[in-house]
Amino acid sequence: MAGRSRTATASSSSWTTWPAPSTRRSGRCCSWRSRWAPPPPARSPATRRRVSRSRPVAIASSRTGSKRKSTSSATSRSDRPTTPGRGIAPWRPKGSGGAGSCVSLFGGRGGRSGREAVPETDAAIRRALGAVLEHDLASAEAELARAVRRDSDAVDAYLALARIFRQRGEIGRAIHLHQNLLLRRDLDDDARFRALLGLADDFREGGFLRRAIAAYEEVLTRAPRDARALRALVRLLVDAREPARAIPLARRLARLEGDAGAALETSVWVELAETERAEGRTQAARKALRRALKLDPQAVRAWVALGEVEAELGHAGEALAAWRRVPEVDRRAGPVVYPRIAASFAAVGRAREYESWLRELLAADGDDPGARLALARALAARGAAEDALAEVRSVLERDPRHLDAHVALGRILLAEGREAEVAKAHGALVDLLERERVRLPADAGEGLA
Incomplete structure (x- = not known):
């Protein structure tokens, strides 16, 4: 039988x-x-089939x-050569002959061994490094491909080659190479870890969100204190709208990196608040924002979001207090909240105090164009057009190329019916746009027409 x-x-x-x-x-x-x-090597092709x-x-x-032996003895699984997949790079177990070699991704068969291969491989890697420093990735790729053909154990050359593929946008080739490296049984732990980390970077760069998250999680099971993997995984979880999962990782990173990690943890709490708010859990969003501001009282984005949450809860005074902190922390962010602050002052019956508050800001820093233009708009809204025009022209004296000031000037003049001055302001704005080579959207000039 x-x-x-x-x-x-x-x-x-x-x-x-x-x-x-x-x-x-x-x-x-x-x-x-x-x-x-596998059948013994001495068998005929027909027998093997x-x-x-x-x-x-x-x-x-x-x-x-019984001393009778089976005619087909099984070979130990760990001692048998594995048939590689299409395009797998050449390699052979250390100390073995040609049986473990395979066809290379770059052509040819398994590389040389021993003293003959290592010097040639090192020289090729050095030449590849020089090509990278000269921003010649094509020559670097050719040198690294030559290195892995000569020495199949040159894992560093494989990893460098995969990184070049990723930098050039050839994500599929980089993934292919890293996965094939991970199939090898002769990799040490350090090389396997670097290959896995490179694969995670490939997935992230290629936009494979879930695969990148899984790969980085596996990296962190091997190296829980790897700061680069922690930072990448935190950002990926935020992008995946899972900030709650990112919070413990951000805390771990903050313990490792100090202030830099704390800034990322703060931003994750703000992202968690945005998620809670979008799902209708306003109180949970408010709590998350309080946690963020406890970590970093200078977090502008957290103050802006807290004001919005307080306004949704009907707390006009608390919203006003949160928004007033924004220009105190960063004057450049003031124009984002000035209209909201004006509405909040009006909501609590203190509309005239808005102008006084803006003048206090300008007394502390007279070179703040955002606060000065906000004051000009407030003055124009209550009919003090000449005072408003004076504030706008003050901004233009300091910075003749300030686009928002030109637009504010045109709108105030248009509201006052000064057509000749409007035409002059419009001409100055057009000249500025031509000099700055700025292209307006189709409806941007409707307010000046």
Whole structure:
């Protein structure tokens, strides 16, 4: 019976049935098939085909200690060469002959070994480094490809080559190379970790959000204190709208990096507040923003969001207090909140105090164009057009190219019906746009027409 053998009597024999001698795996960028019970090398091609297509092999073992041996002995799985997938780079286990080599991703067969390969490989890597410093990635790729053809154990060359692929936007090739490296059984722990980290970077750069998150999580199981992986995973979780999962990681990063990590943790709390607010949990959003401001009282974005949350809850006074902190922290962010502050002053019945508050800001810093233009708009709104025009012209004296000031000047003149001055202001604005080579949207000039 083909593929089976047994003793003369059933009572003195037992059957051991082995599974089919093949395993299959498949992935996005690589696939392979390994047979873990290969026929002896001396067999003919016809015999090898018959064995590969046969049923599961049954081997009889005698209780009486029969000395008969099976005609197809199985090979240890760890000692058998693995048939590589398409395009897998050449490699062979250390100390082995040519049986472990395979066709290279870059052409040719397995590399040289020993003293002959290492000096040539080192020289190729040095030349590749020089090409990278000269921003010649094509020459660097050619040198690294030559290095891995000569020495299949040059893991650093493989990793550098994958990084070049990623920098050039060839994400698929970078993923392919990193995955093939991870299939190797002769990689040490450090090389395997670097290959896994490179694969995670490939997924992130390629926009494979979930795969990148899973890869970075695996990196952190191997190195929980890797700051680069922590930072990347935190940002990916925020992008995936899962800031709650990012909070513990951001705390861990803050313990590692100090102020830099604390800034990222603050931004994650703000993202969590935005998520809670979008889902209707306003009180939870308010609590998250308080946590963010406790970590960093200078967080402008947190103050702006807190004012919005307080306004939604109907707390006009608290919203006003939060928004007033914004220009105190960063004057450049003032124009974002000045209209909201004006509305909040009006809501609490203190509209005239808005002008006084703006004048206090200008007394502390007279070169603040945002506060001065906000004061000009407030003056124009209550009919003090000449005072408003004086404030706008003061801004233009300091910075004749200030686009917002030109627009404010045109609108105030237009509201006053001064057509000749409007035409002059419009001409000055057009000249400025031509000099600055700025293209207006189709409807940007409607307010000046």
